[in-house]
Amino acid sequence: MSDYFDLAEIALRIIEKSMSKSKKRLSFSKSEKARIKKIQKNRCKACGKKSNVLDIDHIDGNSSNNSLDNAQALCPNCHAKKTRTIKQKKLKLSQAVRYLKGLLKE
Numbered sequence: 013m014s015d016y017f018d019l020a021e022i023a024l025r026i027i028e029k030s031m032s033k034s035k036k037r038l039s040f041s042k043s044e045k046a047r048i049k050k051i052q053k054n055r056c057k058a059c060g061k062k063s064n065v066l067d068i069d070h071i072d073g074n075s076s077n078n079s080l081d082n083a084q085a086l087c088p089n090c091h092a093k094k095t096r097t098i099k100q101k102k103l104k105l106s107q108a109v110r111y112l113k114g115l116l117k118e
């Protein structure tokens with residue numbers, strides 16, 4: 013049984029680490045944004061629609077990872093969809109954390 017507790021503890025640590033908010037929240041510079049849009053020819057990376065209004069999104073959701081490999085231009089519609097999905101995933105993770113904490117208390 014103690015093996016399960018060890019596993020739960022390890023899982024809890026991994027989940028909490030992945031959920032911890034990064035201290036630095038950076039955004040891409042104007043020139044970086046322009047470059048990304050130019051690379052994508054002003055098209056949304058997700059749906060391919062051409063748009064004058066494109067948001068620059070962090071692909072991995074980590075706003076302190078400002079490498080250009082981590083950037084993509086999304087139309088507001090796709091950006092909102094992606095943000096919603098991430099929020100749902102975080103909600104599930106926080107439910108898992110609560111469950112695991114409950115296990116560890118027993």
Ligand SMILES: [Zn+2]
Nearest residue numbers: 056059087090
């Ligand atoms: Zn789109």
